[in-house]
Amino acid sequence: MSRIELSGVNSRKCRDLNLRIGDGELFVVVGPTGAGKTTLLDVIAGIVEYSGDVLIDGINVNRFPPRKRGVGYLFQDLALFPHLTVAANIAFGLRAQRCDKDTVTKRPLYLMELMRIAHLSERYPHTLSGGEKKRVALARSLAPSPRILLLDEPTSSLDPRTAEYLSGELHALLKRLGITTVYVTHNLREAEVIADRIAIVSNGAIERVSAPSVPFPLGVATPVGESGIRPDAMESRHGSVTSPSAENRGHARSDPPPRPV
Amino acid sequence: METAGRFLWKIMPICLFVLAWEIAARSGILATAKLFPPFSSVLSETFALLKSGVMTQSLLGTLARVLAGLCLGAFSGIAAGIVLGWWAPVGRSLSPVISILYPIPALGWLPLLMVWIGMNELLPMAIIAIASFFPVCYNTATGVRNVDQGMIRAAHILGASDIRTLFGVVLPVAAPYIFAGLRLSSGMAWRTAIAAEMVAVPTGVGALLMKAESLVRVDIIMSCLVVLSVMCLLFESAFAFMERKVSGEWRSSVPH
Numbered sequence: 001m002s003r004i005e006l007s008g009v010n011s012r013k014c015r016d017l018n019l020r021i022g023d024g025e026l027f028v029v030v031g032p033t034g035a036g037k038t039t040l041l042d043v044i045a046g047i048v049e050y051s052g053d054v055l056i057d058g059i060n061v062n063r064f065p066p067r068k069r070g071v072g073y074l075f076q077d078l079a080l081f082p083h084l085t086v087a088a089n090i091a092f093g094l095r096a097q098r099c100d101k102d103t104v105t106k107r108p109l110y111l112m113e114l115m116r117i118a119h120l121s122e123r124y125p126h127t128l129s130g131g132e133k134k135r136v137a138l139a140r141s142l143a144p145s146p147r148i149l150l151l152d153e154p155t156s157s158l159d160p161r162t163a164e165y166l167s168g169e170l171h172a173l174l175k176r177l178g179i180t181t182v183y184v185t186h187n188l189r190e191a192e193v194i195a196d197r198i199a200i201v202s203n204g205a206i207e208r209v210s211a212p213s214v215p216f217p218l219g220v221a222t223p224v225g226e227s228g229i230r231p232d233a234m235e236s237r238h239g240s241v242t243s244p245s246a247e248n249r250g251h252a253r254s255d256p257p258p259r260p261v
Numbered sequence: 262m263e264t265a266g267r268f269l270w271k272i273m274p275i276c277l278f279v280l281a282w283e284i285a286a287r288s289g290i291l292a293t294a295k296l297f298p299p300f301s302s303v304l305s306e307t308f309a310l311l312k313s314g315v316m317t318q319s320l321l322g323t324l325a326r327v328l329a330g331l332c333l334g335a336f337s338g339i340a341a342g343i344v345l346g347w348w349a350p351v352g353r354s355l356s357p358v359i360s361i362l363y364p365i366p367a368l369g370w371l372p373l374l375m376v377w378i379g380m381n382e383l384l385p386m387a388i389i390a391i392a393s394f395f396p397v398c399y400n401t402a403t404g405v406r407n408v409d410q411g412m413i414r415a416a417h418i419l420g421a422s423d424i425r426t427l428f429g430v431v432l433p434v435a436a437p438y439i440f441a442g443l444r445l446s447s448g449m450a451w452r453t454a455i456a457a458e459m460v461a462v463p464t465g466v467g468a469l470l471m472k473a474e475s476l477v478r479v480d481i482i483m484s485c486l487v488v489l490s491v492m493c494l495l496f497e498s499a500f501a502f503m504e505r506k507v508s509g510e511w512r513s514s515v516p517h
Contacts, residue, residue: 047414047417047418065417066414066417067418067419067422073414073415075411075414079411079412079414081415083430083434093420096416096420096421096422096429097420124511140419144420
């Protein structure tokens with residue numbers, strides 16, 4: 001488990017990001033397409049150029065290459081290696097980090113059991129369904145025991161039922177592992193179910209950070225689509241909220257997470 | 262059963278072609294038997310040449326040159342292609358040079374190499390190496406460049422060094438492109454070898470072709486062409502087989 005701190009971070013798609021994410025926190029970032037959610041993950045992983053400071057466990061990692069930051073990253077497009085079987089995909093990171101033979105053999109087996117994909121171990125990615133690929137990619141990102149897990153839209157491009165099921169499973173798994181997680185989604189309803197805290201990102205900036213129990217006004221819910229609108233937000237559509245962005249800023253806070261580890 | 266049917270469909274046009282050749286030659290409607298011998302005569306001449314050792318010796322000479330030139334051209338082409346595809350600034354700087362040199366026909370290099378190297382054994386090997394280099398280099402660079410950046414980022418985040426990413430992800434994913442280049446080069450190598458032997462060296466299938474031409478032995482010329490066709494086909498099939506071994510199981514997911 002690890003703490004993450006972003007201080008005055010600017011990059012091509014993000015501006016003035018200041019954020020603290022606590023040990024073992026499940027921090028969900030919500031926002032419309034192009035808002036800069038993925039860039040936030042890329043900054044933490046160190047795969048985009050940025051200015052400002054990124055600290056992991058109090059250590060400034062600005063000069064650390066991605067492989068030295070101890071993060072696991074589930075990309076939106078998954079980026080599974082097509083020439084490797086499921087088991088070899090999961091073992092890739094362990095081999096790259098020169099783990100001992102026992103770990104390279106046993107950890108993928110454990111993760112495949114955990115993700116319930118053990119029966120797919122010898123299959124190639126192009127033969128898997130969307131949901132199966134997501135599980136493989138998640139197992140692969142967890143294999144080298146990262147300190148931080150970055151999940152970019154893990155339930156996107158799945159049918160609603162599978163997405164909901166996977167989201168629930170993922171939530172249970174992350175709670176069980178207790179790993180610090182930054183979870184990007186455009187679905188506010190999903191965020192409210194799983195998050196310890198939710199950040200709303202818009203136009204490259206963090207508009208608001210709050211606990212999921214704090215209601216979101218119309219301006220926050222609208223960009224994430226109908227499926228993400230909460231009933232109380234729908235109510236506010238006919239109520240008194242007329243200036244969403246002003247309302248958001250009024251509610252903006254970045255208290256420490258209320259979450260137990 | 263299905264495989265046998267497919268094989269029959271493949272072999273049928275060749276059989277029809279040979280049959281038409283035999284009938285046309287025997288009827289004498291196109292030319293005399295000396296100028297246009299039937300397929301059966303060409304086949305028997307091929308066996309006679311193989312038996313006497315003339316064809317075997319010539320073929321082995323050409324084969325050695327092709328193997329040496331192809332290995333040299335292919336290895337240097339793969340190495341150059343990796344450099345061009347992997348390091349973007351190098352690729353941007355050198356790609357125009359490759360683009361200028363690639364379209365030059367292999368035989369266009371011959372006069373230059375005759376002056377530089379002289380008329381000796383090195384000449385056909387050098388020209389085969391040049392002819393093989395460009396398709397392999399171009400395809401390797403394209404394959405490496407086309408590897409999804411997401412995969413490279415994923416490998417780095419998982420802890421892989423640049424070298425491990427290159428050998429563990431980039432080259433295997435680019436393998437179908439590299440093998441396509443090798444297949445092209447293998448055919449090119451045989452064609453260039455024959456042309457170089459016809460002009461520059463007194464041994465090999467190319468030289469045998471020239472001798473047959475001076476004796477107006479069309480049956481020997483055709484024998485040589487049949488043998489060359491078979492060799493080209495064998496080389497291309499060998500690379501296709503290797504490609505299937507290396508990437509056959511997963512390549513249906515990779516765009517060609």
